[in-house]
Amino acid sequence: MGFRQLGHNPRLLFFGLLLLAVLLPWLPLGSSTNYILRILTTAVLYMVLALGLNIVPGFTGLLDLGYVGFYGIGAYTSGLLAIHYDLSLWVILPLAALNGALWGTLLGAPTLRLTGDYFAIVTFGFSELVVLVLRNELWLTRGPMGLPGISPPSIFGHPLARDWEFFYLILLLLIIVLLVVTRLQDSRIGRAWFAIREDEIAAQCCGVNLIRYKVTAFAISASIGAMGGAFYAKWFKFIHPDMFKFWESILILCLIVFGGMGSIAGTMLGALILIPLSEVLRAVLPQGLFSARYLIYGLVLVLMMRWRPEGLIPFEGAQARKARLARERLNL
């Protein structure tokens, strides 16, 4: 099977990459294995986050600039639960997701009536608010001192410490999130989201309850963000309000735009390319130019917008491919 054919069968490609990822810690890469693993863990974490964010601007067509707020909420939920109650990761993850969904609903229910830019401003305000609360509510979050000493997650009483263990953990999380996102995409709910993105009025006249589906999208996106945050806190073992600044939201949005708004494969590819790119640049650039790496980062995005404005794997392409598979299935 040639490479081109592989490109036409995304499922096979995905399982191939997954197999590669699973084998990665055991490949003879020498002393740099742990370094690569750490970068890839970050990349996969951002894949999870981007998949979560993708639901709102990609599927439903609403610009969400406050995603990092939910990420922060998840991280602090996880950190505080771990420190005060010493709960296991498998309890913390759902709780963090629920907390994220709660705040997503609370923010979404009143504000999702707003359209376009106004909604973006509100979400932006929300993420700033989260950072302010994290910084100022000393009794809860210890504010600018951060939250150190989060216990590492453990599986069957064995605390995770090595890099490959965390890598496997985030891969597991990725698979769960991927399952959720693809299943939703192919269901009645996903179609309602797409309809809202394409044309709100027509969607409404087809019987789609706009508010309900927008809030659902927002809550699910928020809960995936919070799960990412929960993992992050458990992995890094230290969290600080500054980690959840507005820049993170923009970065995740960039991953989506780069990969292809609304397409799952594109979103993952975007994260897989852009996140390690920063590390690669760190290694490649000479000492003096080291701080210019964000400049190059920006340049990549600008070039991208010039030559492929719909992203690496555009949504329409993915739709057309899906349709072709369906046609083959039905022999039409």
Next chain:
Amino acid sequence: MREISLQANPGQIVGIIGPNGAGKTTLFNCFAGLYHPTRGQIEFLDSPVVPEFSEAMVKRVRRYAFFFLALGLIWLPLFWSFFLPGALFKLELVLLGVFILVIRCLLIRGLLRLQIWAWGLMFVFLLSDLCFAAWWLTHPFSPASLVGARIPVGYIAWPWGFVAGPFSIYLMIQLWVRRVRQLYGFRLRPDAICRLGMARTFQNIRLFFNLSVLDNVKIGCHAQMRTGLSGALLRTRVQREEEAATESEALEHLRFVGLEKRAFDLAGTLAYGEQRRLEIARALASRPRLLLLDEPAAGMNARESSRLIQLVLRIREKGITVLVIEHDMRVMMNLADHIYVLDYGRLIAEGTPDDVRSNPKVIEAYLGGGAAHAEA
């Protein structure tokens, strides 16, 4: 628009014609729930799409909202100082209280539209009001703090309890009764109207252009499906069966309009006439009782429009009532059983196609006053 009164009987094809700017599309938007008429009533299958407003009730609810705001502004600091001594000086708590108050007032304003969730929250709030009113009435003089002792709480608490308490009960009962729609002027949202069985197409085509033709029709089936979040996530057997049934039904609708060959193309790639037919298929997918077609033959050549006429006649054979807006008189005369003519938002004539064709008012509206006289 004013003084329009029309009626569509089941199984009929009813046409609406009129010159540009006559308000035909506006009328459709009112039917579909996109626009809200300031006055008047629309009924569909015995349920009011736009009910007759009870102006007095709306006024009463609004007055209650303002009353609440004023009373709350007095009550809030008192409450805090009474139950939580010292809390008045905690800025955050006071802000929280004001926030809750504002939300409540907004919710009461939301009563005018009565979204379901606002309805539930409203109920909880009213219940809490009632509890507080009862508390104030039974414990008016038990100062828990210095502030509470100094302010004559009773003088404010008593009227509060007497007014807010009964009014809360009254509103709760009003909210509870089934006639709530009529009382508060509860308009149906477009999606609810669709679920009732009214589907429409648009004058300027509004398809989901980046989705496949089949997906467009599947979204039309949305109102008929039941799967929720858990079903979609777990891929339950019910969900899979429903998906399969939807797919075959959507293909069936596509076959009906003659688009099954293009089911897997993106909707944006269809030709203009095909897009019109796809819109009809999408509307049919919601299994409507009444179909609103907004200029279905616009921009079509003679062959395409005669195909369209056949299609609409076949839709009627299914037992669906059709309401058509159309400019093309030839299409309309072939199609409609009954025609209404609008001009400047007024109904100027109605009757069978032949009646309308010979009506001097209609000729005047279309060709101008002079032409009618010339013909006469």
